[in-house]
Amino acid sequence: MAIEVNGKTYETDEEGYLANLNDWEPEVATAMAKEDGTELSESHWEVINFLREYYEEYQIAPAVRVLTKAIGKKLGKDKGNSKYLYELFPYGPAKQACKYAGLPKPTGCV
Template identity: 75%
Template sequence: MGTISINGKSIETDEEGYLTNIGDWDRDIAGELAKSENIDMTESHWEVVDFLREYYQEYQIAPAVRVLTKAIGKKLGPEKGNSKYLYELFPYGPAKQACKIAGLPKPTGCI
């Protein structure tokens, strides 16, 4: 268990820094989570994070990296639906880092 502090509020996370309650998420918190991952959020980063939020909304699951790559390719085109592009944005793993910033739980099967 951990917490992140933002605007004087303290938000609960698990021991790896994923939000405990997905409902706590907002864009300020995402910014704070990104900082803890040393990621400077650009429009391209937000695009992936927003995609993950929508994906979770629909399927109630954080996708595995293979599935995320495929799904992004379908929605945003092949130049974005590939590991190289996603790893450039999220060097420590798109599923892991982007999910954390999106306020999602750690992807199932992510060791």
Template identity: 50%
Template sequence: MHLNIDNQEVAVDRDGFLVNLQDWTPDIAEKLAQEEKIELTPEHWKVIFLLREFYAEFQISPAMRALVKYIEKKLGPEKGKSVYLLSLFPPSPAKVASKIAGLPRPTNCL
């Protein structure tokens, strides 16, 4: 499967995750978010860039529990809550945010 972004074909798997992580750009993130019916705000971008930072450090996409703890560590306890992340990336924050951030599917997400 492919997404067409600015007349460029970008390969995605059957669930919409990028096949080649190096293809990710903010424009691609916007397109992936549109596919999820999410309009990206500055709050979304903070989480997206933190996810990419997490991946660069640990070479995995975090499951929900690890994501919540990482966001709490980086953005504070008011944002390090699953309810906050669910409000940004429904219905599955770890999965949806990882997809938009151009990362692989977290291993424990269906």
């Protein structure tokens, strides 16, 4: 499978996650979100950029509980809760946000 952005083709797995992490660029996230009927806001980008930094540091995509806690520490309690994250990423904050961030599917996500 693949996604096309600005005339460039990016390989994805059967669930739409990027095959190669290094292929990621912001336009890819925007295109993936558009496919889901979502327009990325500043709040979405906060989470996406947070995930990319987290992955760079730990080499793993965080499960939703870890993500919620870590976001709370970095961005404040009002953002570090699952209600807020599910409003941004209704298909599952860890799963959907990691996909947009070009990261592999978090372990423990179905």
